[in-house]
Amino acid sequence: MNAPQPMTLKKPPAANTVDRAAGGVNRARWLRNALPGISLVVLLATIFIMQPRAMSYMGMNLMLNLAVPIALATIAQMLIITVNDLDLSLGSFISFVACVAATLLNDHPLLGCLVLLGCIGVYALLGALIHSRRLPAIVVTLGMSFIWVGGAVLLLPAPGGSAPQWLQALVKIKTPVLPFAIVVCVVLAVAVHLFLMRSRFGVVLRGAGGNPLAMAKAGWSLLRIKVTLYALAGGFGVLSGLFLVGLTTSADANMALRYTLLSIAGVILGGGEFTGGRVSPIGAVLGALTLVLAGSLLSFIRISPDWQIGAQGAILILVLALRTAVNRLEVRPV
Amino acid sequence: MERHTLRCALLSTALLITPFMHAQADTADKTIALSNNYAGNSWRQSMLNSWQQTTEQAVKDGVIAGADSFTTAENQATEQAAQIQNLILQGYNAIVINAASPTALNGAVKQACDAGIVVVSFDGIVTEPCAYRISMDFKQSGLDGMDYLAKRFPDGANVLEVRGLAGVSVDGMIHSGVVAGASKHPQLKVVGSVNGNWSQTAAQKAVAGILPSLPKIDAVVTQGDDGFGVAQAFTAAGRPLPVIIFGNREEELAWWKKQKDANGYQSFSISSAPSISSLSFWVAQQLLDGKQLPHDLLSPAISVTQDTLESSLKGLEKGGIVSQVYSVDDVAQLKSPAPQ
Numbered sequence: 223m224n225a226p227q228p229m230t231l232k233k234p235p236a237a238n239t240v241d242r243a244a245g246g247v248n249r250a251r252w253l254r255n256a257l258p259g260i261s262l263v264v265l266l267a268t269i270f271i272m273q274p275r276a277m278s279y280m281g282m283n284l285m286l287n288l289a290v291p292i293a294l295a296t297i298a299q300m301l302i303i304t305v306n307d308l309d310l311s312l313g314s315f316i317s318f319v320a321c322v323a324a325t326l327l328n329d330h331p332l333l334g335c336l337v338l339l340g341c342i343g344v345y346a347l348l349g350a351l352i353h354s355r356r357l358p359a360i361v362v363t364l365g366m367s368f369i370w371v372g373g374a375v376l377l378l379p380a381p382g383g384s385a386p387q388w389l390q391a392l393v394k395i396k397t398p399v400l401p402f403a404i405v406v407c408v409v410l411a412v413a414v415h416l417f418l419m420r421s422r423f424g425v426v427l428r429g430a431g432g433n434p435l436a437m438a439k440a441g442w443s444l445l446r447i448k449v450t451l452y453a454l455a456g457g458f459g460v461l462s463g464l465f466l467v468g469l470t471t472s473a474d475a476n477m478a479l480r481y482t483l484l485s486i487a488g489v490i491l492g493g494g495e496f497t498g499g500r501v502s503p504i505g506a507v508l509g510a511l512t513l514v515l516a517g518s519l520l521s522f523i524r525i526s527p528d529w530q531i532g533a534q535g536a537i538l539i540l541v542l543a544l545r546t547a548v549n550r551l552e553v554r555p556v
Numbered sequence: 557m558e559r560h561t562l563r564c565a566l567l568s569t570a571l572l573i574t575p576f577m578h579a580q581a582d583t584a585d586k587t588i589a590l591s592n593n594y595a596g597n598s599w600r601q602s603m604l605n606s607w608q609q610t611t612e613q614a615v616k617d618g619v620i621a622g623a624d625s626f627t628t629a630e631n632q633a634t635e636q637a638a639q640i641q642n643l644i645l646q647g648y649n650a651i652v653i654n655a656a657s658p659t660a661l662n663g664a665v666k667q668a669c670d671a672g673i674v675v676v677s678f679d680g681i682v683t684e685p686c687a688y689r690i691s692m693d694f695k696q697s698g699l700d701g702m703d704y705l706a707k708r709f710p711d712g713a714n715v716l717e718v719r720g721l722a723g724v725s726v727d728g729m730i731h732s733g734v735v736a737g738a739s740k741h742p743q744l745k746v747v748g749s750v751n752g753n754w755s756q757t758a759a760q761k762a763v764a765g766i767l768p769s770l771p772k773i774d775a776v777v778t779q780g781d782d783g784f785g786v787a788q789a790f791t792a793a794g795r796p797l798p799v800i801i802f803g804n805r806e807e808e809l810a811w812w813k814k815q816k817d818a819n820g821y822q823s824f825s826i827s828s829a830p831s832i833s834s835l836s837f838w839v840a841q842q843l844l845d846g847k848q849l850p851h852d853l854l855s856p857a858i859s860v861t862q863d864t865l866e867s868s869l870k871g872l873e874k875g876g877i878v879s880q881v882y883s884v885d886d887v888a889q890l891k892s893p894a895p896q
Contacts, residue, residue, distance in 0.1 A: 276645055284641040284667065288634065380725060381659040382683075470637060471666070472659035472683075480632045514638065521642040524624060531629035 250552035257548060258492045258508035261541050265515045272522045283401035287393070287469060289514040290406050291316070294462035295481045296488035296510040297414055298455040300501050303489050305431045305451055307352065307359030311367035312459060313482035315341070317475055318370040319463025324383030324473035331386070338460050345456025349448040367482070374475035381474040385467045393468035407507050414503035427451060431499025488513055491541055512541070583844045584618050586649040588837060590625035593636050593656035593680065598805070598875050602830035603654070603679070606879060610834035620841060633660035640664040650674035650840040652833070655682045658725070674843045678836040678855070679828070688843070690836050690853045692828040693893060694726055697857045698733020701777045701801040704824040705744055708799060712743035713774035716798070718752040718759055718786055720779045730779050747771060752782035756807070760785030767793050775799040780827045783808040803827040804860060804878040809869050816865065825860040827877065835882040842887045850892040
């Protein structure tokens with residue numbers, strides 16, 4: 223769905239229709255940007271009606287604190303998707319980070335920090351490798367996923383370990399008025415939005431996904447762009463793993479495997495697309511929250527477990543169908 | 557006159573209700589939830605069935621207000637942690653857990669305890685100290701099998717060990733029981749060991765692979781869901797049938813019965829009961845009722861012997877597992893494990 227293209231193919235219409243068309247496109251674009259927010263609000267309202275107990279500080283905290291690592295993972299995935307790649311190793315990477323945090327970081331803080339920095343370095347190298355050898359990112363990251371899981375099993379052959387005390391205390395901070403989970407999500411969304419959508423460098427990063435040739439011709443190093451984005455993704459992955467292990471207090475080599483697909487779904491739900499550098503950080507965070515809340519809602523409705531996974535898929539398809547409809551509005555303005 | 561009628565009505569209502577009120581326990585307004593991580597094999601299916609049967613009856617009897625079961629879709633610890641947090645929010649008084657990971661749920665379990673919720677874990681237990689743990693003495697079950705073999709082969713025997721999934725704690729515990737049995741009965745020699753992954757087909761493949769390199773095998777110890785595959789492997793290789801220690805599965809017992817009728821085959825079978833879920837329900841109910849119980853409890857193992865084979869097989873559906881129904885009285889008989 224590369225929306226603007228069919229517009230340029232059309233014959234130039236009369237001046238007043240152009241205005242009206244532009245208005246339609248704007249409205250459609252606004253709707254498209256608002257869709258992740260609207261679906262989240264609808265979901266939240268349904269939950270509050272079903273389970274009024276959720277409408278409290280403690281309720282929101284319980285429902286959303288496991289959403290923070292997913293939101294961080296979604297941002298990491300979004301950075302990779304920005305340059306039209308896909309990271310299939312994210313879930314196992316986050317599991318690995320969690321295992322490092324529950325073992326090395328706890329026993330030898332310095333060594334643990336070095337390993338985590340090394341992880342970010344590995345992500346940067348991956349970006350360089352994928353760019354310079356023109357390898358498909360899906361295949362490289364799929365291979366890496368086995369390496370991360372293997373490393374996690376070596377560190378922690380049986381589930382266990384213990385997250386550092388400061389980490390456990392950090393994720394349990396009680397902020398005034400709004401629960402910590404919501405504060406983190408808001409800060410995360412706004413910060414990444416300002417960086418990626420508003421800063422000059424952010425435009426360059428997105429441009430590398432939208433039109434790499436033009437960026438290269440304009441004198442930007444695509445290698446450096448990819449390395450930056452991959453390193454940033456690795457950084458958010460590390461944050462996600464740390465936050466997760468702070469919540470669970472101990473680790474398991476398989477604990478976050480599900481995050482790979484969740485993060486991709488979160489990006490797409492939040493209005494991102496697989497091609498063309500079209501991503502939205504705020505949308506991605508909202509998408510991650512939507513996914514988590516959809517799970518809560520199904521549990522509150524007491525849908526039989528046999529149907530739950532299907533119902534979760536149905537919610538996803540519903541939101542995506544809405545978006546396709548909005549996209550169509552954008553292509554064919556009234 | 558009118559007032560009199562009203563009084564009569566009230567009195568008769570009270571008289572009608574009173575007997576029911578006596579029948580109710582102190583937990584009549586409490587709710588218990590089951591958080592389960594996986595439903596994809598026969599053991600888990602009978603575990604869920606047992607939960608449903610027990611709790612339906614308990615709700616009908618007014619012992620408890622509700623007992624819903626929730627299974628996560630993908631057998632992932634993070635998903636189950638989120639599920640437990642939702643259950644806290646829904647206001648259940650107790651949560652019974654069969655956990656995806658012994659450690660990764662500890663954060664959520666602690667939150668539940670802090671919210672005043674009774675947490676009971678069984679089978680897949682959690683290590684968080686505030687939770688209760690009910691599990692079988694797996695080491696003892698491995699040792700029981702070896703004890704039986706020592707009686708059958710006082711003059712010594714070559715034993716093949718079929719283990720479960722590598723890296724899973726239950727496999728390690730049963731194995732330690734087998735090792736303890738081998739040192740207790742020096743005439744039993746463990747000559748080989750393979751991983752059967754608690755699956756008949758995987759066990760058959762693994763045993764078929766190792767058989768050519770082994771001397772005559774007199775006995776095989778298994779962990780359950782693998783004995784039938786072992787028997788198939790021996791038949792296919794044309795080897796004499798050894799004494800196989802089974803794990804209470806219907807196909808294993810049916811094969812045993814067939815051999816018994818044909819040539820007087822003798823064996824022994826032991827495994828944990830899937831109805832441990834109903835036992836856990838009663839433990840949770842008793843805890844809500846104010847009973848004090850130790851945090852670590854041992855559930856009894858179920859064994860099938862030559863004499864009880866027919867009675868165990870009777871009424872066992874195809875693909876099922878020998879089980880037993882627990883009642884509230886069984887909770888009082890639970891023991892804590894001996895200190896290690």
